[in-house]
Amino acid sequence: MHELKLFSLNGNRPLAEKIAEEVGLPLSPARVNHFADGEVQIELPESVRGADVYVIQSVSDPVNENFMEL
Known part of the structure; x- marks a missing residue:
């Protein structure tokens, strides 16, 4: 079975x-950087190679920012 990793964006x-608590997994760290020109950079400081990865992100307001983080 693959290792599970759970990430949250903004x-x-x-x-x-709450999901992490319910499934008994820690949230893995993710750094979200927003640049002045509107670009977004996501950094995952740990390897996800070979893992099953789940990203939790809402696409409600502000839709563009939240969607672009994905």
Whole structure:
């Protein structure tokens, strides 16, 4: 069985924390950087190679920002 990793972006951190608690997994760290020109950079400081990865993100307002983080 593959290792499971759970990530949360900025869209709904409280929901991600609740899901992590319910499934008994820690949230893996993810850094979200927004640049002045509107670009977004996501950094995952740990390897996800070979893991099953789940990303929790809302696409509610602000839709463009939240969707682009995905």
